[in-house]
Amino acid sequence: MDLQEIKKGRKLLNEYKYEKKNLYRGYTDKTLHINISNNEIIEKDVPQEMKDKFLGGKGYGMRYLWDAVTPETKWDSEENEIIVAVGPVGGITQYPGSGKSLVCTISPMTDIPIDSNVGGYFGPYLKFSGFDALEIQGKADRDVIIIIDGKEKTVRIEEAPLEAVDGHVLGEQLTNMYANTESEKRLVSVITAGTAAEHTRIGILNFTFYDLRRKTARMKQAGRGGIGTVFRNKKIKAVVVIAEEVKGDLNNAFDQSIINEMGIKLHREVAHNDHLQNNMRKIGTAHIIEIMDAYDLLPVHNFQYGSHPDTKKIESKVFIRDYCTQNMPDGCWYGCSVACSKAADNFELKTGPYKGHKVVVDGPEYENAAGVGANCGIFDPHAVLELNFYCDTYGIDTISYGTLTAFAMECYERGIINKEITGGLDLKFGNADASLELIHQMAKGEGFGLIAGQGVHRMKKLFVEKYGADAAFLEDIGAEQKGLEYSQYMSKESLAQQGGYGLTNKGPQHDEAWLIFMDMINNQIPTFENKAEALHYFPMFRTWFGLLGLCKLPWNDIVPANNSETEEPAKIQEHVDNYHKLYYGITGTKIDSAEMIRQSERVYNFQRIFNIRMGKGLRKNDKTPYRTMGPVTKEEYLSRESNYEKQMNELGFDLSGKSVEEKIAMLRKHRENQYEQLTDAVYKRRGWTMNGVPTPEKLRDLGMDLPELLEVIKPYL
Amino acid sequence: MLLNNRIFEHYSKDMTISDVIEVMHFTYPRLVVKVNGRLIQKWEYNSTILNENDDVKIHHLLAGG
Numbered sequence: 001m002d003l004q005e006i007k008k009g010r011k012l013l014n015e016y017k018y019e020k021k022n023l024y025r026g027y028t029d030k031t032l033h034i035n036i037s038n039n040e041i042i043e044k045d046v047p048q049e050m051k052d053k054f055l056g057g058k059g060y061g062m063r064y065l066w067d068a069v070t071p072e073t074k075w076d077s078e079e080n081e082i083i084v085a086v087g088p089v090g091g092i093t094q095y096p097g098s099g100k101s102l103v104c105t106i107s108p109m110t111d112i113p114i115d116s117n118v119g120g121y122f123g124p125y126l127k128f129s130g131f132d133a134l135e136i137q138g139k140a141d142r143d144v145i146i147i148i149d150g151k152e153k154t155v156r157i158e159e160a161p162l163e164a165v166d167g168h169v170l171g172e173q174l175t176n177m178y179a180n181t182e183s184e185k186r187l188v189s190v191i192t193a194g195t196a197a198e199h200t201r202i203g204i205l206n207f208t209f210y211d212l213r214r215k216t217a218r219m220k221q222a223g224r225g226g227i228g229t230v231f232r233n234k235k236i237k238a239v240v241v242i243a244e245e246v247k248g249d250l251n252n253a254f255d256q257s258i259i260n261e262m263g264i265k266l267h268r269e270v271a272h273n274d275h276l277q278n279n280m281r282k283i284g285t286a287h288i289i290e291i292m293d294a295y296d297l298l299p300v301h302n303f304q305y306g307s308h309p310d311t312k313k314i315e316s317k318v319f320i321r322d323y324c325t326q327n328m329p330d331g332c333w334y335g336c337s338v339a340c341s342k343a344a345d346n347f348e349l350k351t352g353p354y355k356g357h358k359v360v361v362d363g364p365e366y367e368n369a370a371g372v373g374a375n376c377g378i379f380d381p382h383a384v385l386e387l388n389f390y391c392d393t394y395g396i397d398t399i400s401y402g403t404l405t406a407f408a409m410e411c412y413e414r415g416i417i418n419k420e421i422t423g424g425l426d427l428k429f430g431n432a433d434a435s436l437e438l439i440h441q442m443a444k445g446e447g448f449g450l451i452a453g454q455g456v457h458r459m460k461k462l463f464v465e466k467y468g469a470d471a472a473f474l475e476d477i478g479a480e481q482k483g484l485e486y487s488q489y490m491s492k493e494s495l496a497q498q499g500g501y502g503l504t505n506k507g508p509q510h511d512e513a514w515l516i517f518m519d520m521i522n523n524q525i526p527t528f529e530n531k532a533e534a535l536h537y538f539p540m541f542r543t544w545f546g547l548l549g550l551c552k553l554p555w556n557d558i559v560p561a562n563n564s565e566t567e568e569p570a571k572i573q574e575h576v577d578n579y580h581k582l583y584y585g586i587t588g589t590k591i592d593s594a595e596m597i598r599q600s601e602r603v604y605n606f607q608r609i610f611n612i613r614m615g616k617g618l619r620k621n622d623k624t625p626y627r628t629m630g631p632v633t634k635e636e637y638l639s640r641e642s643n644y645e646k647q648m649n650e651l652g653f654d655l656s657g658k659s660v661e662e663k664i665a666m667l668r669k670h671r672e673n674q675y676e677q678l679t680d681a682v683y684k685r686r687g688w689t690m691n692g693v694p695t696p697e698k699l700r701d702l703g704m705d706l707p708e709l710l711e712v713i714k715p716y717l
Numbered sequence: 718m719l720l721n722n723r724i725f726e727h728y729s730k731d732m733t734i735s736d737v738i739e740v741m742h743f744t745y746p747r748l749v750v751k752v753n754g755r756l757i758q759k760w761e762y763n764s765t766i767l768n769e770n771d772d773v774k775i776h777h778l779l780a781g782g
Binding site: 276278288291294295516521559563564565569 | 721774777
């Protein structure tokens with residue numbers, strides 16, 4: 001439809017004019033609060049205490065969300081908010097990976113707070129338009145679009161009945177609508193969801209960034225926890241931000257020269273080392289597909305196995321050779337020389353409403369290929385990219401989609417569900433056509449897509465209650481915890497990674513602690529105390545990126561040439577030092593590693609108590625399905641029989657005369673006990689009770705003994 | 718010989734670092750190798766012959782996640 005026609009359908013609901021406050025040392029100290037129930041638009045000052053304790057990004061998101069909701073609030077309650085926030089470093093253009101936004105809401109998957117980080121231009125543009133954070137509360141009666149115009153200094157809420165919903169179409173429509181020239185398109189960024197976000201709980205938000213060379217609005221995703229589902233439930237079609245300009249000094253830093261110096265240093269490292277290290281500039285995170293397979297860590301057939309002979313068909317060089325355009329500056333924010341946001345151009349779709357269209361597919365990233373590919377037994381690179389594309393444009397999470405489809409496929413193959421239940425879908429592992437049909441059903445809100453789109457947690461319940469499935473078996477094989485699907489790593493043979501998934505705040509996502517190699521291969525953290533130290537340090541360290549507006553990848557996907565000579569190579573101390581300097585350069589406040597960890601601990605413990613407030617966040621919520629800890633079935637056991645028997649022999653188990661079933665039970669008892677001991681050690685290291693509750697002493701030590709937190713934990717002490 | 722603090726069962730006389738990497742299928746390119754605490758550079762992998770009592774560390778600096 002013509003843009004002018006689309007615009008004619010618009011109806012202005014409210015317009016708010018504001019005076020733009022310029023940034024000072026990375027902050028505007030203003031938050032934009034929009035209530036789409038009553039169309040109220042207000043500005044809020046950010047108090048100094050909030051800056052001191054919560055820093056920015058996810059810290060702001062968690063604080064605002066806490067204040068907005070009650071323990072009774074559900075994901076679709078009117079008072080639930082979606083908060084988008086950047087941190088003080090976010091938006092600098094000198095240091096790679098400095099354009100991340102953090103998005104928080106009460107999740108439809110977990111019923112507790114979720115946070116998801118995302119690239120694209122929106123977050124920095126929001127800050128340059130005058131706001132450190134955006135809070136959206138309420139629910140509209142009809143579809144609306146919010147426009148934050150940093151040029152005109154206005155915020156508008158408009159009814160928008162005629163615009164598309166799918167991400168790639170709507171992103172393009174609105175980018176074209178709010179830019180007069182090709183170069184102005186760079187100054188527009190749009191948040192969208194997609195049609196499947198309306199019918200499932202696994203909705204995502206797409207954040208656009210205009211690619212001048214490709215002349216298209218590309219998208220990065222805030223993927224985890226169903227934020228796009230909340231977005232569409234509120235009847236928001238899109239949020240648009242229009243920046244006045246982009247320059248390297250807009251953060252008005254304390255000392256710009258420090259930032260410039262750190263940036264130049266890292267750009268040199270990337271230029272000299274990337275091709276010798278991870279090839280991020282060629283293929284992004286997909287470079288580990290074949291590595292995971294080689295080390296038996298690539299999830300195959302719903303996390304049953306760790307490798308497959310057909311992985312070679314979807315290894316990174318296939319995508320480099322046949323699909324992803326090379327030598328493009330694929331950064332999702334200005335100045336990112338890591339440039340890992342690869343894309344397949346002129347990709348012709350074979351199915352669905354866009355069949356025959358030639359599109360740009362943003363991907364594949366590792367999680368896409370492992371999730372919608374290997375974990376579902378699909379080793380067809382075209383199908384992987386097509387599923388990747390439809391997940392994005394329909395607005396659903398590739399990670400959850402991959403894991404829940406793999407779960408449904410295993411249930412189908414084991415006869416727990418059948419064609420009658422799937423509406424004729426032949427959900428065998430490897431059936432790409434069935435997976436594509438399933439995703440189209442999710443977008444249309446029909447058939448088995450509606451059931452699967454509720455996620456593994458709810459599918460388990462339904463299969464037990466309606467179809468008489470064995471509850472204990474489904475608990476074992478369903479890769480979810482707290483309601484969120486596991487991301488795509490096999491944690492069976494790494495106790496530390498089981499903790500890296502299980503002992504998290506939001507659910508089993510790998511962005512807190514990824515310890516598989518340190519633990520399983522390198523054997524660097526052999527004791528419970530060693531593992532607990534890693535499960536304290538790394539989650540806290542990585543939380544910091546989400547407070548500041550930074551991407552994790554330039555920390556350890558590129559490392560200094562002499563990193564191996566340092567005392568603790570896994571920490572990449574030189575890059576940690578860079579972050580201390582960046583923080584000082586922006587804010588004028590010096591920090592060291594200890595203070596960096598304490599900054600994160602404040603928010604991490606706040607989020608933990610937030611979980612308790614919402615009814616989760618205790619030890620019982622940190623238990624993990626046995627599929628992620630060891631072999632559930634005979635086939636899984638036999639696939640690694642010699643390893644398991646060796647382990648049990650070393651542990652002094654008497655295996656003589658034991659059946660496979662008995663051996664599985666012995667191993668399970670041992671591993672579950674190990675996980676409990678690990679949980680004890682981690683809780684102790686984090687300053688929590690053995691029930692997983694942060695203690696008043698810990699909160700006092702962090703300066704977080706806030707009355708509202710103490711009140712929540714009191715009944716559990 | 719110890720490899721990453723575990724007894725290395727595939728040890729044989731005159732084995733080099735390159736041999737260990739091959740036997741173990743360590744395909745990842747970013748390895749940090751130390752023998753008895755001494756850092757071994759990549760160009761030394763073929764020429765570094767291991768003894769039965771050596772303490773070998775081959776650490777993967779895999780980023781992931």
